[in-house]
Amino acid sequence: MPATSKTDVLIIGAGAAGLMCAIEAGKRGRSVTVLDHADRLAKKVRASGGGRCNFTNLNVDSHNYLSGNPHFCKSALARFTPDAFISMVERHGIAYYEKEQGQLFCCESSDEIIKMLHKECSKVGVELRLGCHIAGISNGDSFSVAMKSGDIESASLIVATGGLSYPELGATDLGFRIAKHFDLKIMPPRPALVPLVLKQYACDKMKDMSGVSFDAEVHCNGHSFRGKVLFTHRGLSGPAILQASLYWDKGDPIRIDLLPGRDAFGLFMDNRASKVKLSNFLSRYLPKQLGRTWSDAFALSRPLNMYNEPELKAIAQKLHTWILEPEGTEGYRKAEVTVGGVDTNELSSKTMETKKVPGLYFIGEIVDVTGHLGGYNLHWAWSSGFIAGQYA
Numbered sequence: 071m072p073a074t075s076k077t078d079v080l081i082i083g084a085g086a087a088g089l090m091c092a093i094e095a096g097k098r099g100r101s102v103t104v105l106d107h108a109d110r111l112a113k114k115v116r117a118s119g120g121g122r123c124n125f126t127n128l129n130v131d132s133h134n135y136l137s138g139n140p141h142f143c144k145s146a147l148a149r150f151t152p153d154a155f156i157s158m159v160e161r162h163g164i165a166y167y168e169k170e171q172g173q174l175f176c177c178e179s180s181d182e183i184i185k186m187l188h189k190e191c192s193k194v195g196v197e198l199r200l201g202c203h204i205a206g207i208s209n210g211d212s213f214s215v216a217m218k219s220g221d222i223e224s225a226s227l228i229v230a231t232g233g234l235s236y237p238e239l240g241a242t243d244l245g246f247r248i249a250k251h252f253d254l255k256i257m258p259p260r261p262a263l264v265p266l267v268l269k270q271y272a273c274d275k276m277k278d279m280s281g282v283s284f285d286a287e288v289h290c291n292g293h294s295f296r297g298k299v300l301f302t303h304r305g306l307s308g309p310a311i312l313q314a315s316l317y318w319d320k321g322d323p324i325r326i327d328l329l330p331g332r333d334a335f336g337l338f339m340d341n342r343a344s345k346v347k348l349s350n351f352l353s354r355y356l357p358k359q360l361g362r363t364w365s366d367a368f369a370l371s372r373p374l375n376m377y378n379e380p381e382l383k384a385i386a387q388k389l390h391t392w393i394l395e396p397e398g399t400e401g402y403r404k405a406e407v408t409v410g411g412v413d414t415n416e417l418s419s420k421t422m423e424t425k426k427v428p429g430l431y432f433i434g435e436i437v438d439v440t441g442h443l444g445g446y447n448l449h450w451a452w453s454s455g456f457i458a459g460q461y462a
Contacts, residue, residue, distance in 0.1 A: 072218070072219055072220030072221075073220050074214075074220060074221040074223060075103075075220060075221075075222050075223070076222070076224070077101045077102065077103040077197070077222060077224045078100040078101045078102065078224065078225050078226065079091075079092070079095045079100050079101070079102045079103070079225070079228065079462045080102075080103050080105070080213065080215060080222055080224035080226065080228070081095075081102065081104045081105070081230055082204070082215070082227070082228070082229050082230060082231055082245075083105075083106060083229065083230035083231040083232060083245075084104045084105070084108070084112060084200065085106075085113075085114055085115065085230060085232055085434065085451065086112060086114070086115050086434065086448055086451035086452060087230040087232075087433040087434025087435070087451035087452070087454055087455035088104055088106075088228065088230030088433070088434070088455065089104070089111070089112060089188075090187070090452050090455030090456055090459065091228055091431075091433055091455035091456070091458045091459040092194075092459070093187070093191055093194060093196070093459065094455070094456050094458075094459025094460055095226075095459040095462050096191065096193075096195055096196050096459075097194050098459075098460070100462070101195070101197075102194070102195070102196045102197065103196075103197045103199060103222060103224070104196060104197070104198050104199065105199050105202045105204070105215070105217075105222075106198075106199070106200050106201075107200075107201065107202055107203055107204075107240065107244075108200060108201075108240045109200055109201050110200070111184055111188060111198070111200070112183075112187065113236075113240055114236060114239055114241075115180055115183055115184055115187075115448070116181065117180070117236070117239060118180055118448060119175050119176075119180065119445075121179055121180055122175040122177075122178075122179060122180060123175060123176050123179070123180030123182075123183045123448075124169075124174065124175050124444065124448065125155065125159070125166075125174055125176070125183055125448055125449075126152040126155050126156065126174050126445045126448060126449045126452070127152065127171075127172045127173055127174065127445035127446055128152055128168065128174065129171065129172040130147055130151070130152050130445075130446060131147070132144045132147060134441055134442045134446045135439050135440065135446065136316050136317070136409060136439075136440045136441075137414055137438050137440070138257050138413060138438050139415065139438075141419075142414040142417075142419050143419075143439050143450065143453075143454075144419070145419045145457070146419070146422075146453040146454050146456070147449075147450075147453050149456070149457055150452060150453035150457065152174075152449060154456075155452050156174070158186065158190075159183070159186065162182075162185075162186040162189070164176060164177075164178075164182045164183070164186060165178065171444060172444070172445075173444045173445050174445060202217055202219070203217060203218065204216070204217055204244070205218070207227070207251060209227075209427065209429075209430075212224060212225055213225075213226070213227040213429065213430070215227070225429060226429045226430075226431065227429060227430050227431070228431040228432075228433060228462055229248050229249070229431065229432045229433070229436060230432075230433050230434050230436070230455065231244045231248070231436055232245065232408075232434060233245075233259065233407060233408025233411065233435040233436060234246075234259055234261070234402045234405075234408045235261060235402050235405040235406060235408050235435075236403075236405070236406075237402055237403060238403070241402070245412075245432070246259070246411075246436070249412050252424065252430060253426065254413070254416045254424060254426065254432075255412075255413040255415065255416055256410070256411065256412060256413060257410040257411060257412075257438040259408050259409065259410035259411060260408070260409050260410060261315075261402045261404075261405030261407075261409075262315050262316045262406075262407050262408065262409040262440060263313070263315060263405060263406035263407045263447075264312065264315045264399045264400050264401070264405035264406070265302060265304075265306060265307035265312070265399065265400040265404055266306050266307075266311055266314075266318065266396040266400075267304050267305040267396060267397055267398045267399060267400060268305040268306065268394060268395075268396055268397065269395060269396075269397045272394060272395075273304065275363075275367045276301060276363060276367070277303075278359060279301035279359060279360060280301055280303045281300075281301065281302075282300070282360055283298050283300040283308055283357070284298070284299055284328070284360055285298060285299075286299045286310060286327060286328055286330060287310070287326070287327040287330035288310040288311060288313070288314045288324060288325070288326055288327075289324065289325040289326075289327070290314040290317045290322065290324045290325075291318070291319075292317075293314065293316075293317045295309070295310045295313035295314055296310060296330055297309040297310035298310060299326065304400070305396060305400075306394070306396070309443055311324075312443050313442055313443050315399060316409065318396065318399075320397075320398065322395075322396075323394065323395045324393075324394055324395075324396065325391050325392065325393055325394075326392045326394065327389075327390045327391065327392075328356060328360075328364070328390070328392055329355055329389050332355065333386075334386035334390060335382060335383055335387075337386075338374065338377075338382040338385070338386055339379075341374055342374055342375060342377070342379075342382065343375050344373070344375060345373045345374070346373060346374060347372060347373055347374075348371045348372060348373075348377075348385070349361050349362040349365040349366060349371040350362075351374060352364065352365055352389075368385075368388060368392075369385045369388070406443070406447070407435060407441070407447050408435060408440070409438075409440045410438055411435065411436045411437050411438045411439075412436055412437050412438060413438055414437065414438050414439065416432075417432060417437065420457070421457060421458065421461040422437075422454055422457055422458040422461075423458070423461060423462075429462075431458045431461075431462055433454040433455050433458045434450070434451040434454055434455065435447065435450075435451065437454065439454075
C-alpha cells in the first residue's frame with residue numbers, strides 16, 4: 071500500500087495562481103507540494119496572448135473585474151500590483167513590451183514566464199507533481215488528498231484549478247466539485263471572453279462577411295467597448311465582442327455602432343447631392359465588403375441623392391445603433407475565461423481562505439472574479455495567489 075506523505079501546504083493546480091501561491095508560501099519556510107493532472111506546467115499561461123503571454127496590464131483596477139461582489143478583488147489587487155509582477159519579470163531578464171491600452175507581453179514567448187515561475191518554485195523548495203489524478207479529499211485534523219500514488223496530508227489546502235474554459239488544455243470541473251464537497255455556494259458558471267453565435271437568418275444576410283474586421287463600439291447591458299469586431303462564419307468575434315460577452319446573457323441583444331466617433335447623418339447631409347451609391351460612400355469609412363453588404367441588406371443601396379432627409383436620418387441611426395440578437399456563444403471550447411465560480415461571500419478578501427473551513431483556500435479563475443480582456447485575468451491569478459501564499 072502506498073505510503074502517506076505530509077506537507078504544510080498542498081496546492082491543486084499548477085497554473086498561474088497555484089504557482090504564485092506556492093512561491094509565496096515557500097518563501098515563508100512552508101513545505102509546499104503542487105499537484106496537477108496535466109503533464110506540463112501552466113498550459114493556459116503558455117497559450118495566453120497568442121503564445122506571448124499578456125501577463126498583466128498597467129491599468130489594473132477593480133473596475134476591470136466582474137463579480138457578485140465588485141469590492142472583493144480590491145484587497146488583493148492593492149497588495150500585489152502590476153509593478154510587483156513587472157519587478158519579478160525584470161529580475162529574470164525577460165524583455166517585454168506594451169502592445170496597447172496598458173497590455174504587457176513578452177517579447178519572445180510565454181515560456182519565459184513559465185520558466186521564471188519554475189525557477190522561483192525551485193528556489194524555495196516547492197515540490198511539483200504532474201500527471202496526478204485525485205480520487206478523493208477529506209478533512210479532519212488536516213486535509214487528506216487520495217491518489218493512486220499515495221495519500222498526501224496537509225495543514226492547508228489551496229484550490230487553484232481554474233475554470234471550465236479551454237477543455238482541450240485540460241480544464242475540468244474539479245474545482246467546482248471540491249467547492250460542492252465542502253458545501254460552498256457557487257455562482258453559476260458560463261463561458262466569457264468568447265465569440266457570439268448569431269441566428270441563422272442574420273448569418274445568411276452577412277454570409278459574405280466572414281473574415282472581415284472593422285473598428286466599432288459594441289454595447290451590451292449598459293456596458294460599451296470600443297475595438298475591433300470580426301465576422302466569423304457563425305457570428306461575431308474580435309476584442310470588442312469578447313469584452314461584451316462578459317455581460318451578455320441568452321436573449322440579450324447587442325448594439326453595434328459601425329461609425330463610432332463620427333456623425334453619419336452629418337456625413338450624409340454634407341454629401342446628399344452626390345450620385346455615389348450608398349454602399350460606395352460607406353466604403354470610405356468601412357471595409358468595402360461591409361459597406362456593400364450592410365447597405366444592400368438594410369438600406370436598399372442607391373445613390374445618395376435619391377434618398378430624402380428622413381430616410382438618410384433613419385439609415386444613419388441604424389449605422390450607429392445596429393441591433394443584433396445572438397442566439398448563443400461558441401462555448402467553453404473557445405472561451406478565454408469562466409464567469410462565476412466560488413461565491414466571494416464564502417471567502418476572506420484578505421486571505422482567500424474559506425470562512426466555513428479553516429485552512430481551505432480558493433484562488434484564481436475558480437473564484438467569482440473575472441477580468442476584462444487584456445491581461446486582467448492573469449493579474450487576478452497572480453494577486454490572489456500572492457495573498458493566499460502569505461497565510462496558507
